[in-house]
Amino acid sequence: MEDILNPILEIKDLCVSYTSKVMAVKHVTVAIEKNSITAIMGPSGCGKSTLLRAINRMHELYRNIRVTGEILLNGEDVMEMDPTEERRHIGMVFQRPNPFPTMSIYDNVLAGYKLNGIRLPKSKKDEIVETNLRNVALWDEVKDSLNKRGTFLSGGQQQRLCIARALALRPDVLLMDEPTSALDPIATKYCEELMDDLKKQVTILIVTHNMSQAKRISDRSMFMFLGDLIEYDDTTTMFSHPKDPRTLSYLNGKMG
Numbered sequence: 001m002e003d004i005l006n007p008i009l010e011i012k013d014l015c016v017s018y019t020s021k022v023m024a025v026k027h028v029t030v031a032i033e034k035n036s037i038t039a040i041m042g043p044s045g046c047g048k049s050t051l052l053r054a055i056n057r058m059h060e061l062y063r064n065i066r067v068t069g070e071i072l073l074n075g076e077d078v079m080e081m082d083p084t085e086e087r088r089h090i091g092m093v094f095q096r097p098n099p100f101p102t103m104s105i106y107d108n109v110l111a112g113y114k115l116n117g118i119r120l121p122k123s124k125k126d127e128i129v130e131t132n133l134r135n136v137a138l139w140d141e142v143k144d145s146l147n148k149r150g151t152f153l154s155g156g157q158q159q160r161l162c163i164a165r166a167l168a169l170r171p172d173v174l175l176m177d178e179p180t181s182a183l184d185p186i187a188t189k190y191c192e193e194l195m196d197d198l199k200k201q202v203t204i205l206i207v208t209h210n211m212s213q214a215k216r217i218s219d220r221s222m223f224m225f226l227g228d229l230i231e232y233d234d235t236t237t238m239f240s241h242p243k244d245p246r247t248l249s250y251l252n253g254k255m256g
């Protein structure tokens with residue numbers, strides 16, 4: 001990847017298998033430019049979520065899974081890091097907004113600190129909550145209800161709360177697994193605008209089934225098929241001149 005000038009993540013020959021028979025991610029080698037948005041596309045079951053989960057080491061939650069290869073964050077092997085520490089640097093946002101149901105909005109933003117056993121003075125906590133809720137343009141909507149539960153918010157607001165929770169730990173990389181698929185078009189638009197703003201502070205990898213979304217928001221795109229990374233290019237080039245016939249077929253809606 002000679003045109004990646006300032007890589008924050010380098011994935012080298014990554015293979016992931018859930019069973020001895022099937023490899024869900026096959027020999028993926030890719031470098032991710034700092035402060036960019038990268039879309040990961042491909043038909044259902046091609047390994048997008050598996051790739052994302054391996055970066056975050058979520059795969060360690062699965063029994064019998066086998067991961068080989070290397071993932072470097074700022075040149076440091078993430079497999080060598082303490083997993084909790086690693087997840088402070090690499091945050092994740094899921095398909096369905098998942099604020100902690102018993103926690104207030106305030107505590108949800110700070111949940112990462114609590115889970116990491118980090119104690120902070122009240123003034124610092126207030127600052128983190130306000131900064132991160134402003135970061136996701138939610139502050140004005142919730143500043144008078146910080147003690148209410150996060151689940152009382154709309155779906156779009158809940159997803160922004162989850163993004164604020166991930167950002168509160170000041171990650172280098174934010175992994176987003178179809179973050180807008182459960183949102184209505186207005187909340188989706190809001191979330192997309194937010195991502196564009198956020199890339200100044202964090203590098204984003206987003207799995208999306210929505211090709212127009214990938215085209216709108218991403219700088220670079222990956223196309224995966226049956227576990228292989230078929231094509232990786234800047235988004236404009238991939239959409240206008242895909243090199244592989246399988247990418248073309250997918251982008252033309254001929255592959256599901």
Ligand SMILES: Nc1ncnc2c1ncn2[C@@H]1O[C@H](COP(=O)(O)OP(=O)(O)OP(=O)(O)O)[C@@H](O)[C@H]1O
Pocket residue numbers: 018019022024042043044045046047048049050051062
């Ligand atoms: N927990 C699991 N145990 C066994 N196999 C799994 C597991 N999760 C995923 N797989 C298999 O790994 C392959 C890749 O799945 P993955 O969920 O990564 O694909 P995906 O591209 O994200 O799909 P989708 O777009 O449908 O979410 C598939 O063949 C899937 O059946």
